[in-house]
Amino acid sequence: MTPVLPRVNEALGNGLTLRTPAGLDDVERVAALASTVFGPEVGPMMQTLLMRHPSMTWADQLFVENAAGEVVSALCLIPWTWRYGRAEIAVGEMGVVATAVDYRRRGLVRRQVDFFKARLAERGCVLSIIQGIPFYYRQFGYDYALPLEGGWRLELRQAPAAPEAGYSLRRATLDDLPALQALYARAVRGLTIYAVRTPEIWHYLLEPYTTPVADSRQTWVVCAADGAIAGYTRLPEFHFGTELVVDEASLVSASAGVALLAHLRRQAEGAGQPFIRLNLPGSNDLVQLARAFGAASEGTYSWQIFVPDLAALLRAIAPALEDRLADSLYAGLTRDLRINFYRDGLALRFAQGRVQEVTAPAEPGQADLSLPAWAFVPLVLGHRTLDELRFAYPDTSWRGEARLLIETLFPRGEAFLYTVY
Ligand SMILES: CC(C)(COP(=O)(O)OP(=O)(O)OC[C@H]1O[C@@H](n2cnc3c(N)ncnc32)[C@H](O)[C@@H]1OP(=O)(O)O)[C@@H](O)C(=O)NCCC(=O)NCCS
Structure with missing residues (x-):
């Protein structure tokens, strides 16, 4: 079910309710949970974000309360805008993820992540990021890319x-x-x-x-x-x-x-x-x-990144891809680049050097590039090269000259995210 946003109010059973804040009292209770779980400086941060951050609204804060009105779990969406070359893309960070000790391992974060992903779509976010604890977020589709x-x-x-x-x-x-x-x-x-x-x-x-x-x-x-x-x-x-x-x-x-x-x-x-x-x-x-x-x-740790829709991400960064083509041996290119993710795939259709459309490929077997979908994200973000990906995932392969085109579109780059809060 697509939740009704911005105001969420959904019974989860066992006296628990999933909500977004309706008043200052809710904001204070969410902040209190953050302070209990992470430390006294985190609740006031939460409050400042919800009250003062120019891009954040209360619809970006999810929480679960029990029958006694105690907030027992919460997470939020912190909005970013990134530049990727000439393109600007909307990004949603999953932040301040916390469940009270007595309520852990009951699927409360998992349930809120469903709503978080609906909120990402509502905000038009083509990427989601988290600074979180190791491994845990893989179950929600996040994987490591970009230094942190x-x-x-x-x-x-x-x-x-x-x-x-x-x-x-x-x-x-x-x-x-x-x-x-x-x-x-x-x-x-x-x-x-x-x-x-x-x-x-x-x-x-x-x-x-x-x-x-x-x-x-x-x-x-x-x-x-x-x-x-x-x-x-x-x-x-x-x-x-x-x-x-x-x-x-x-x-x-x-x-x-x-x-x-x-x-x-x-x-x-x-x-x-x-x-x-x-x-x-x-x-x-x-x-x-x-x-x-x-x-x-x-060295560095790494942001964990989830891309809800790879085709939407490629459409969003099309201006940057076109700039890279124009400045290369592929200026004015007209052809398809077919990418096979094994379960499904994508075709990037170029006409006179412009991205005309991003579609499902006609014949996945005839791919220019084959790799697991999660390995494509670090390539698109310039975080890993084709050779590094093939080293980590032997099911990464490409056809002949397509390698140069892929490296032209997705060169290794230096990314760094100075914070917005
Ligand atoms: C990490 C934390 C937020 C998880 O909250 P939770 O409500 O217990 O999470 P969920 O029950 O929704 O977890 C979903 C699944 O992951 C499992 N899981 C929970 N904590 C886990 C952990 N630390 N590592 C691996 N798996 C974990 C759950 O058992 C559940 O598995 P299932 O779907 O197979 O039953 C909570 O333990 C917490 O607040 N920890 C302290 C603060 C913290 O580290 N926050 C994260 C900062 S990024």
Whole structure:
């Protein structure tokens, strides 16, 4: 059954009801569950998301309550917009998934995921992501693609000790927004996939807070001697380890970067933090600089990703695929690319270099590319190459020259998702 949204109110049996919030009282009760399951900083984060985030509505929050009115399980959809080349795509993150201890392993998350997927469709999301615990979400169609958490480790003794002359750091304010937007554009310029930051999202990120919540970050700007902004960084207030974590950084010069590293060293030393971890993509300017000082890669964990409809995803990214063709040996291409997922498949029909349609292939046996459907997602996202996929899944194969066309359409790229909350 397709649930009636945005307001959900469905009896699940045993006195349990699946709902979306109808009032502030419901929001507070959902937040209370989040704090009980994850820690006191997570409930206030939930409340802030539901009350203030520019893209989130109460219809994005599901919860289960018992006959006594206690919230016993919950999960939410946090909306993102991603750039994939020239294309913009709607993405829904499954967030703050929690069930009270006495109600676990009764299928309450499974039931909410059905409604979550209906909400994804209603929002036009072509992708869903989760940062979640290992393995669990595979049962709901999620698999690993795109880097998440990890990065580069810089020992404090490796970082410059003395501040670069002429630079100072201060907390960012909303007046810095134009400079921050320009620096963010600089941080994402080499990335093949990144999050769109509207001014409204920037406002949400920069809102002053007195009590830090789970997603709070300190935003610092690096100022040159004349006061001009020469860089910025964002540091999470909460994370799993004891080190100082940098979640975001952008710079206009190496000297601004040296000033920032010296500041981070002082801040970490002052707080007794053992090292600095740059949770940033390898191409980031601060990573490049930190590597010159000896920073070493720690590798990354990974986002888990679910694609409700592969054809819909390909249609959504068609402008980017057309750009890649136009800039290649396949400019002006007219042909079908037939992809076989064994149970079903897709044909990408190109006419004069444009994506004309994405359909079921006429004859799956005559495929240009054969692979399990879940292996196609990391290929489309530029996270894995054909060779890596064939190494992991021997049932990946392609026909002759189709390999070059596939690599032209889906090259390996560097994706990184600076947060939107
Ligand atoms: C993980 C958690 C959300 C699962 O909630 P739940 O309501 O017990 O989940 P469900 O019962 O709907 O799970 C669906 C299935 O997965 C199984 N399952 C539950 N927890 C599991 C786990 N940690 N690992 C593997 N399988 C698990 C269930 O038995 C059920 O299997 P079935 O369909 O074969 O009966 C809950 O244990 C929890 O709140 N844990 C602490 C917070 C946390 O880690 N949240 C996730 C953050 S991403």
